[in-house]
Amino acid sequence: MTLWLTVIIASVLSFVVKYTGYLIPQSMLEKPTFTRVTNLLTVAMLAALVAVQALGSGQAISVDARIPAVILAAILFSFRVPFIVVVAVAGIVAVVLRNLGWMA
Amino acid sequence: MALSAADKRALRTGISVGIAVAAYGVSFGALSVAAGLDVWQTCFLSLVLFSGGSQFAVIGIIASGGASAGIPAIASSTFLALRNGIYSMRVAPIVGEGPWWRRLVAAQLTIDESTAVAIAQDEKSAQKVGFWTTGIAIYIGWNLATFAGALLGNLVGDVNQFGLDAVAAAAFVGLLWPRLKQLQAAAVAMVAAVLATLLIPFTPPGVPVLAAAVVALVFGLTNWLHREPVAQADGLLEVQPDDADEPLDTPGFHPGHNHEEGATS
Numbered sequence: 001m002t003l004w005l006t007v008i009i010a011s012v013l014s015f016v017v018k019y020t021g022y023l024i025p026q027s028m029l030e031k032p033t034f035t036r037v038t039n040l041l042t043v044a045m046l047a048a049l050v051a052v053q054a055l056g057s058g059q060a061i062s063v064d065a066r067i068p069a070v071i072l073a074a075i076l077f078s079f080r081v082p083f084i085v086v087v088a089v090a091g092i093v094a095v096v097l098r099n100l101g102w103m104a
Numbered sequence: 105m106a107l108s109a110a111d112k113r114a115l116r117t118g119i120s121v122g123i124a125v126a127a128y129g130v131s132f133g134a135l136s137v138a139a140g141l142d143v144w145q146t147c148f149l150s151l152v153l154f155s156g157g158s159q160f161a162v163i164g165i166i167a168s169g170g171a172s173a174g175i176p177a178i179a180s181s182t183f184l185a186l187r188n189g190i191y192s193m194r195v196a197p198i199v200g201e202g203p204w205w206r207r208l209v210a211a212q213l214t215i216d217e218s219t220a221v222a223i224a225q226d227e228k229s230a231q232k233v234g235f236w237t238t239g240i241a242i243y244i245g246w247n248l249a250t251f252a253g254a255l256l257g258n259l260v261g262d263v264n265q266f267g268l269d270a271v272a273a274a275a276f277v278g279l280l281w282p283r284l285k286q287l288q289a290a291a292v293a294m295v296a297a298v299l300a301t302l303l304i305p306f307t308p309p310g311v312p313v314l315a316a317a318v319v320a321l322v323f324g325l326t327n328w329l330h331r332e333p334v335a336q337a338d339g340l341l342e343v344q345p346d347d348a349d350e351p352l353d354t355p356g357f358h359p360g361h362n363h364e365e366g367a368t369s
Binding site: 001002003004005006007008009010011012013014015017018019020021022024026028029032033035036037038039040041042043044045046047048049050051052053054055056058059060061065066069070073074077078082083084086087088089090091092093094095098 | 124127128130131140141142145148149152153154155157158160161162164166168171172174175177178180181182183184185186187188189190191192193194196197199207208210211212214266267268269270271272273274275276277278279280281283284288289292293294296297298299300301304305307308309312313315316317319320321323324325327
């Protein structure tokens, strides 16, 4: 699958999901299982993405400067530091650690 | 058009949330180019997909698996986007009837923030103003920022040398963090992260993320580890409570506050 095809299909599906919400009856909102599964899906996917992004290196697991950066990010987010500041700090921490040669 | 005081408050909130959120667009643009997408593909995602979590998911999975990870990238993006369908159901009465194209535009603008600002307003007209202002402000800002970030990313060479891999991981932490206030959500996050990590060496890139959907299904269908919420949740993303038993019209969004601060009242 080409990158363009991936980009286009993912984008179209995103719109289809949004638009479908305007077409289906409101009573679906009263089905707790439906809304619960949807919300937990968001949580599960994001958590898996954190794990893969922090530990994955292709098909290998590698512990490197990303780990301290992610831990620091979580701490900063819990103190409600703005998103853009936190991600910048995470990047800087990773760069500094790598340049110090402490972590690959 | 005459705006009431409530409308003006909604307008101000919408614009300030729009500006704050748009800033993330820079990090998305830069990371997308670093993941291997070109500037136009990057801009296409922000223009058409237009849902932050899903966009980061697509580029995160492409970064690890390249073009051949297309299917898991699409599936993960769509699973993450399903919540927008719920938001659509909630804001449909706010958007109301109108010419056919109005719902198409409204659908495209239906995301976490526009929904949050809309349902945080008490009056119907202010809800409408809040939805449209936030949606339009973020749409314009997010796309401009994406373009700027993509151009910036093009100047950057080695991704890891600049810590962009850590930036991507931190971005997902930021999207996840506000959703972890309930035990059930925290448990799902923990199990999903462990499962994904264990699968990394044994499955093609993208599959570990996709497999985490099973964790949500198991917990969601059985309602395992569910607790009655003890307090009113705060923070932007609680507008869609983790638990649907909680009344859906108790927004956690506090107008007038920067949404990053989402102060507990």
